Amino acid sequence: MLRLELENISKQYPAVKANDRVSLRVQPGEIHAVLGENGAGKSTLMKIIYGAVRPDEGTMRFNGQPVQVASPAAARALGISMVYQHFSLFDTLTAAENVWLGLDRSQSLAEVSRRIGEVASVYGLDVDPQRPVHTLSVGERQRVEIVRALLTNPQLLILDEPTSVLTPQAVDRLFVTLRQLAAGGCSILYISHKLDEIRALCHHCTVLRGGRVTGEVDPTQETNASLSRLMIGAEPPPLQHRPAAPGEVALEVRGLTLASDTPFGTALDDISLQLRRGEIVGIAGVSGNGQQELMAALSGEDVRADADAVRLFGAPVGRAGPRARREQGLHFVPEERLGRGAVPTMSLAHNTLLTRGEALGRAGWLRTGAMRAQAAALIERFKVKAGGPQAPARSLSGGNLQKFIVGREIDARPRVLVVSQPTWGVDVGAASQIRAELLALRDAGCAVLVVSEELEELFELSDRLHVIARGRLSPSVPVAQATVEQIGLWMSGLWDAGPAATETAAAAP
Amino acid sequence: MLRLEPRAQPSMAMSLASPLIALALTAVIAALLFVALGKDPVRGLSMFFFEPLNGLRPVTEVLLKATPLVLCALGLAVCYRSNVWNIGAEGQLLLGAIAGGGMALWLAESGFIGPRGAYAPLVLAAGVLGGMLWAGLTALLRDRFNASEILVSLMLVYVAQQLLNYLVFGPWKDPRGFNFPQTPTFDASTWLLPIARGMRLHWGAVVALVAIVVFWIFLFRSWRGYQLQVGGLAPAAARYAGFSSRQALWTALLISGGMAGLAGAMEAAGPLRQLTPHVSTGYGFTAIIVAFVGRLHPLGILLAGILLSMLLIGGELAQSRIGLPNALTGVFQGLLLFLLLACDTLIAHRVRWQGRRALSGRTVQ
Numbered sequence: 001m002l003r004l005e006l007e008n009i010s011k012q013y014p015a016v017k018a019n020d021r022v023s024l025r026v027q028p029g030e031i032h033a034v035l036g037e038n039g040a041g042k043s044t045l046m047k048i049i050y051g052a053v054r055p056d057e058g059t060m061r062f063n064g065q066p067v068q069v070a071s072p073a074a075a076r077a078l079g080i081s082m083v084y085q086h087f088s089l090f091d092t093l094t095a096a097e098n099v100w101l102g103l104d105r106s107q108s109l110a111e112v113s114r115r116i117g118e119v120a121s122v123y124g125l126d127v128d129p130q131r132p133v134h135t136l137s138v139g140e141r142q143r144v145e146i147v148r149a150l151l152t153n154p155q156l157l158i159l160d161e162p163t164s165v166l167t168p169q170a171v172d173r174l175f176v177t178l179r180q181l182a183a184g185g186c187s188i189l190y191i192s193h194k195l196d197e198i199r200a201l202c203h204h205c206t207v208l209r210g211g212r213v214t215g216e217v218d219p220t221q222e223t224n225a226s227l228s229r230l231m232i233g234a235e236p237p238p239l240q241h242r243p244a245a246p247g248e249v250a251l252e253v254r255g256l257t258l259a260s261d262t263p264f265g266t267a268l269d270d271i272s273l274q275l276r277r278g279e280i281v282g283i284a285g286v287s288g289n290g291q292q293e294l295m296a297a298l299s300g301e302d303v304r305a306d307a308d309a310v311r312l313f314g315a316p317v318g319r320a321g322p323r324a325r326r327e328q329g330l331h332f333v334p335e336e337r338l339g340r341g342a343v344p345t346m347s348l349a350h351n352t353l354l355t356r357g358e359a360l361g362r363a364g365w366l367r368t369g370a371m372r373a374q375a376a377a378l379i380e381r382f383k384v385k386a387g388g389p390q391a392p393a394r395s396l397s398g399g400n401l402q403k404f405i406v407g408r409e410i411d412a413r414p415r416v417l418v419v420s421q422p423t424w425g426v427d428v429g430a431a432s433q434i435r436a437e438l439l440a441l442r443d444a445g446c447a448v449l450v451v452s453e454e455l456e457e458l459f460e461l462s463d464r465l466h467v468i469a470r471g472r473l474s475p476s477v478p479v480a481q482a483t484v485e486q487i488g489l490w491m492s493g494l495w496d497a498g499p500a501a502t503e504t505a506a507a508a509p
Numbered sequence: 510m511l512r513l514e515p516r517a518q519p520s521m522a523m524s525l526a527s528p529l530i531a532l533a534l535t536a537v538i539a540a541l542l543f544v545a546l547g548k549d550p551v552r553g554l555s556m557f558f559f560e561p562l563n564g565l566r567p568v569t570e571v572l573l574k575a576t577p578l579v580l581c582a583l584g585l586a587v588c589y590r591s592n593v594w595n596i597g598a599e600g601q602l603l604l605g606a607i608a609g610g611g612m613a614l615w616l617a618e619s620g621f622i623g624p625r626g627a628y629a630p631l632v633l634a635a636g637v638l639g640g641m642l643w644a645g646l647t648a649l650l651r652d653r654f655n656a657s658e659i660l661v662s663l664m665l666v667y668v669a670q671q672l673l674n675y676l677v678f679g680p681w682k683d684p685r686g687f688n689f690p691q692t693p694t695f696d697a698s699t700w701l702l703p704i705a706r707g708m709r710l711h712w713g714a715v716v717a718l719v720a721i722v723v724f725w726i727f728l729f730r731s732w733r734g735y736q737l738q739v740g741g742l743a744p745a746a747a748r749y750a751g752f753s754s755r756q757a758l759w760t761a762l763l764i765s766g767g768m769a770g771l772a773g774a775m776e777a778a779g780p781l782r783q784l785t786p787h788v789s790t791g792y793g794f795t796a797i798i799v800a801f802v803g804r805l806h807p808l809g810i811l812l813a814g815i816l817l818s819m820l821l822i823g824g825e826l827a828q829s830r831i832g833l834p835n836a837l838t839g840v841f842q843g844l845l846l847f848l849l850l851a852c853d854t855l856i857a858h859r860v861r862w863q864g865r866r867a868l869s870g871r872t873v874q
Contacts, residue, residue, distance in 0.1 A: 301748045322751030332749070340745040346738075353735060354750040364732035395518065 001064045003028045003187040004049070004156055009058035011044055018044035019055070020211040026156070026204075031178060031188045033198040033219060035231055036208035037427045038398065042191050045208070046158050049189070050082045051075040063155070081149035082158040087141050089133045096129035099148045112151070119150050123177050138286055139170035146177070157181065158189045163197060164453065167286055168488035175201050193231070195224040207231055232428045241439060244463040247277035248313075250416045250447035251298070251330065256309040256318075258297060266290040268297065271473040273466060275416065280438065280448040281476065282462030284455055284487050290471040291451050292335075295420050298449070299332035300325040312416065326355060329415030333406055335424060335451075337398065341405040344394035348386060349375040351393050352408055382407030383433070399430035406434050410441055417441060418449045423457060435461055455484060469493035513858045523856045528802050528809075530855075531848040532816070538844055539837075548831055556830065557823030557841070569710040571818045573780065577602065577772035577789075579717045579814035581796030583724045584765030586805040590728065591761040592741035597647065597662025598769040599793025600669035601640040605770025606777040607673055608639025610784040613699035613777070614681065614692060623698040632699050632778045633771055640770015641763045643669060648762040652755055658762070666793070674786050681784065692784040701778040713775040718811075720768070725807040737761060769793055795821070798846045817842065 803809030824838030
C-alpha cells in the first residue's frame, strides 16, 4: 500500500497554472525528492498535501484512503507534518515552549520537555529544551522544528529546502537523522533544487517543470547533468573561468567594527579585506552572520563606520553615502530585488534612475525618452523577459528582475561591483547568464565581491574566498586550495581554532 | 457565494473607476437618507449635484471653495506619495491665514497704503511662510525625536485654532468692532482681488490652476519629485539609491505646509478681508478626502476639489432650501471617503461568483 498517492492534481492561480495534472506516489519509508526550479510548482504541491491550499482537480489518497485535507491541522491529525524553509519559532521563548505551542493543550510543558528529550536521543537531534530560541544556531533551530514535527508521530514528513541555511557539516548530520527516520517507516518528501543532495539522500525523485511532472527517476542512477536536463530542459553551458590577473587594490576594508543598529542584527567585528581589480572575491557564510551589515557598510547605506575603515582606490569613503561611492565607481546589487534593488510599482524605465543618472537633464529635469531608451537597451542587452520599459518591476519574474538589476549595474561600467546573492531564487538559465556576466566584468578589469550562501556558486565564480561567521571575517584562501570541508568548518567561525569543530558554533548571535 | 480573489495585476481601469463607483454609491445612500428624512430624494440630490452648477454665480462659488481645497490637496498629495502622513493641513492653513492677516494689518499700520491689491503678493508670501513654519514644527519633531507626524500635525491644528482665537479675541481685535471677535477689515491694497466685478471668485483660483500644472511637472518630470516618491513607495530602495529620507520628510512637509498656508492667506485676503475665528470651515481636513478621491494626481485633485466643493455648497443649499441639517455635508464626505477606500479593494482584487461546492475551499496562500 502506498503511503501517499496524488493523481492528476491541478491548481490554477490567476496568472499561472501552478500544478498541471501532477501525480506522485510515495512508498512507506521512502525518501522521495521533489526536484524543480523556483516556480516549478513544488511549494504549491506541498501546500496542497499539507492542506494549506485546495487543489482545483485531482485526488489524494493517504494510506490507501481517499482524503481531502481541509487545513494543516487536519493534515497533522492524518499524520502529515511539514518543516518550512523559513522557521516559525518565537525568539524569546524556549525550545520546549515553542514546541508546546504547536501541540494540543492536553500535555503539560514538563511532559513535552521530557518527550523532546526522548525524540532527540532516538534520532540524535540534540536540542536543549530549556534554551531560548534566540541563543540557538540556525542548525539547532531547524532541529527544534523537526522535533516539533516528529512529536506528532508523522507518517509523512515534508521538508522544504531544508539545507539552504545549513553548513555542510550540519547537512551531513541532518541526512543521518533523515535516513534513520525513513528506516523507521516514516516517509519523507524532500523538496530541493540541489542535485548533489538529492542523489546522496533520496530513493526516488519526481521532477517538476512548469507545473508538470517531467520525470520520475531513481536519483542514485542519474548524473547531475541528466537531472538538470529534466529540471530545466537543457544543461547550462559551463562557465569559462580563466585565471585571474589581479591589479591594484580597488576596495580595502581595514579593522571595520560596527555595532548592530537593530536588536537582532549582527555586530561586525574587526573586518579586514582587500579586493583587487580583475579578481572575484567570494564571501561564504550562513545567512545572518553579518552579511547584511557588511554589505550596508560597503554600499554606503550604513555610514556609521570610520571614514578610514573603508577605502576606495585609496580614498576614505566610510562616511560617504551610496551616491558618492557610486560616483567613485562602486556599484552594489542588493539581495532583495523588490523593494530595495527596484521599486515594485514603478516602471523599469523609472527604476533605471535609482542608480543611473544618464537620463537626468539640467536642473533636475527627467528626460523620459532617454530613460525609456536606456531601459530598453538594458532589456535587450541582458535578455530580460519583460513587457517593455514601461512594465512595472513587480510584473517581472524574480530571475528576469535580477537580470535587469545586475544588468543595470554592470552597464554602468563599475570599477568595483559588490553583489549579494547574485542568483538567489533565480532559475538555472538566468543564473548561468548572470555568472557569465560577472566573469566577463572581472576579465574587463573590474573588482568584484560576491556574497552568497551557495558554496557551489562561490567555488565556480571566485578567485579567492573569505568566510563570514558571527560578524567576523576569515582570512582569504585561494579557491584552488580551498575544500568544501574547510570552508564548511570556517562557516562555524573556527578558522583559528583548529579541527576541534562542532557545528553549534555557527550561531547567529 | 461572492468571493474576493486577488488579481494578477492591479487594474488600471478600476483605479480610475473606483472614485466614480464610490460617488454613485454615495448618491444612492444619500437618496435613501433623504427618503428616511421624509424629503424628495430627487430634489435632495439636485441640491448637491445640480444646483451648485446651475448658473454662473453658483459655479463661481463652487470654484471659490474649490480653490483652497485644491491648493491644500496638492501639497498633501506630495506628502502622501512620500509616505509622510501630514493630516494637519487645517492647522497649517490657519497659520497661513494668521501670518497673511498679520502682514496685512502690519502693512496698513506702518503706512504702506497703495493701489487696490498692490500688496496681495506680500500677504500671500507671508501665508506660505506661516504654513511652512507650522509644518516645519512637525518635521522637526519627527526628525529630532521620531515623533509620529500623524499625531503631531493633527494636534498642532488645535494649537493653531487656539492661537487664532487668542489673536482675534485679544491683541488683534478690532477696537470699533462692537467687541466681536474679529480684526479690522484689511486695507484694500492688501486684498486678493476678484477676477471680475461683483464676483467673489478671486485670482487665487488662477494660481491654483497654475499650481496644478507645476505639481504635475514636479511629481512626474522632476528628479526631486521622483526621489520623494521612491522614498514613499520603497524606503529601502531609496536608501539603496542614496536618497535622503530626512530631506524627503522636510521637503514634503514644507511643500504641503506652504500650500496650505497659501490657501489660508487667500481665504483671509480674498473673500473674508479680515480674520475671524472661522477663517476655515475645515478645508484642511476636507482636502485629505480631495487628495485621495483625486488619486493623489494633480488632475484628479482638480476634479475632486470641484466635487467636494459642490458637496459643501450643496449642504448649505439643502439646509436653506429644504431644511435638511447642514451636518449632511460631513456625512456625505465621510461616506465618500469610506466607500472610496472600500472600492479600492477592487483595484487589486476581483469579485467572483462561486458555487456552493467551493465554499469550503477557502484558499490560504
